[in-house]
Amino acid sequence: xxxxxxxxxxxxxxxxxxxxxxxxxxxxxxxxxxxxxxxxxxxxxxxxxxxxxxxxxxxxxxxxxxxxxxxxxxxxxxxxxxxxxxxxxxxxxxxxxxxxxxxxxxxxxxxxxxxxxxxxxxxxxxxxxxxxxxxxxxxxxxxxxxxxxxxxxxxxxxxxxxxxxxxxxxxxxxxxxxxxxxxxxxxxxxxxxxxxxxxxxxxxxxxxxxxxxxxxxxxxxxxxxxxxxxxxxxxxxxxxxxxxxxxxxxxxxxxxxxxxxxxxxxxxxxxxxxxxxxxxxxxxxxxxxxxxxxxxxxxxxxxxxxxxxxxxxxxxxxxxxxxxxxxxxxxxxxxxxxxxxxxxxxxxxxxxxxxxxxxxxxxxxxxxxxxxxxxxxxxxxxxxxxxxxxxxxxxxxxxxxxxxxxxxxxxxxxxxxxxxxxxxxxxxxxxxx
Numbered sequence: 183x184x185x186x187x188x189x190x191x192x193x194x195x196x197x198x199x200x201x202x203x204x205x206x207x208x209x210x211x212x213x214x215x216x217x218x219x220x221x222x223x224x225x226x227x228x229x230x231x232x233x234x235x236x237x238x239x240x241x242x243x244x245x246x247x248x249x250x251x252x253x254x255x256x257x258x259x260x261x262x263x264x265x266x267x268x269x270x271x272x273x274x275x276x277x278x279x280x281x282x283x284x285x286x287x288x289x290x291x292x293x294x295x296x297x298x299x300x301x302x303x304x305x306x307x308x309x310x311x312x313x314x315x316x317x318x319x320x321x322x323x324x325x326x327x328x329x330x331x332x333x334x335x336x337x338x339x340x341x342x343x344x345x346x347x348x349x350x351x352x353x354x355x356x357x358x359x360x361x362x363x364x365x366x367x368x369x370x371x372x373x374x375x376x377x378x379x380x381x382x383x384x385x386x387x388x389x390x391x392x393x394x395x396x397x398x399x400x401x402x403x404x405x406x407x408x409x410x411x412x413x414x415x416x417x418x419x420x421x422x423x424x425x426x427x428x429x430x431x432x433x434x435x436x437x438x439x440x441x442x443x444x445x446x447x448x449x450x451x452x453x454x455x456x457x458x459x460x461x462x463x464x465x466x467x468x469x470x471x472x473x474x475x476x477x478x479x480x481x482x483x484x485x486x487x488x489x490x491x492x493x494x495x496x497x498x499x500x501x502x503x504x505x506x507x508x509x510x511x512x513x514x515x516x517x518x519x520x521x522x523x524x525x526x527x528x529x530x531x532x533x534x535x536x537x538x539x540x541x542x543x544x545x546x547x548x549x550x551x552x553x554x555x556x557x558x559x560x561x562x563x564x565x566x567x568x569x570x571x572x573x574x575x576x577x578x579x580x581x582x583x584x585x586x587x588x589x590x591x592x593x594x595x596x597x598x599x600x601x602x603x604x605x606x607x608x609x610x611x612x613x614x615x
Contacts, residue, residue: 194275203412217234262295271570274444276538278447284417288416297431300315309329324363327364359374461506470601501534501538508520524546528542543566548593
């Protein structure tokens with residue numbers, strides 16, 4: 183019985199994980215329990231992602247910097263999310279681990295977006311030299327502070343002395359903070375950046391546009407430092423972004439790159455893939471079955487499980503086995519057991535199986551509704567809405583109304599018709615009507 187806790191990370195980082203890293207980079211996370219829950223469990227509430235953009239980007243950046251910058255960052259994140267979800271929905275990475283997928287995603291997906299973001303800022307507001315900001319030999323915060331000193335005609339490395347002339351009390355703390363930022367010993371917090379902006383406004387009231395731009399770039403510099411550190415175990419992120427900027431963000435088909443990598447990773451288990459595809463044909467929902475098919479496919483499934491354990495010890499492709507198990511148990515009339523397999527298949531396929539996610543989710547939702555399992559149905563539908571799989575009645579207005587469940591329940595026997603079930607003696611189908 184499939185009760186195993188899923189501890190294997192999917193190859194695609196979850197949206198919650200992405201928002202958590204972004205919030206850390208911008209210093210806007212505080213103690214947001216929703217982003218932590220999304221990072222751990224996946225997408226359980228379609229409404230949360232938009233509210234997270236408000237809570238983690240628009241509101242704090244608008245408060246500590248300015249509304250226009252906050253909207254710009256939030257819009258960039260929304261575009262990134264839309265394209266990321268589209269990639270997740272269409273390109274399967276069901277032969278790759280997280281460790282194998284991350285370097286490619288960072289270099290060919292994240293880096294181009296970061297490069298484009300920086301170029302847009304560079305064209306819109308006063309900016310430090312991007313080549314220096316992306317120089318791995320210099321800390322991005324130091325580059326930003328040096329740029330401001332140059333613009334304000336302050337001697338190099340003397341911003342602290344300019345703003346805090348007395349080396350005692352608050353002034354000493356201010357000087358020391360700027361020194362630590364320059365050296366990369368400490369990152370400027372969002373609140374500290376806002377206070378620094380106020381201090382600069384007091385001394386340089388005639389340069390409001392420059393100071394506002396500096397504040398925005400200091401936030402970006404902090405974010406670059408965090409993202410670079412996060413990615414340091416598998417990629418030189420700033421170098422990749424610099425290459426993108428130098429090339430004016432060339433068009434890259436990340437889908438092709440990932441697909442080829444996935445095919446290469448699956449080369450050693452070609453026989454396993456072929457046997458899995460054959461089983462899928464034998465367990466089609468609508469194909470008429472012959473006497474003895476139930477026993478034959480049961481034996482084939484058991485053999486497939488053994489071979490999968492041998493060729494895929496990490497369980498990367500286990501979602502496919504659980505999907506087939508769910509199909510088999512539905513065709514055998516064992517619906518409660520089938521639902522356990524479908525639930526596990528849906529969990530394992532998420533952020534992994536490309537277009538197959540939609541098919542697994544659809545069948546799991548149908549069965550959950552047919553059996554009257556409203557909590558599971560709601561959880562799966564939230565996920566479907568996050569992934570943009572809008573084939574369900576009710577849309578976003580109601581996640582699991584009685585009317586919606588009835589419509590879905592009535593559709594179960596259409597998708598799993600009587601003619602497609604095993605003809606061997608089986609228990610009667612039971613469901614709530």
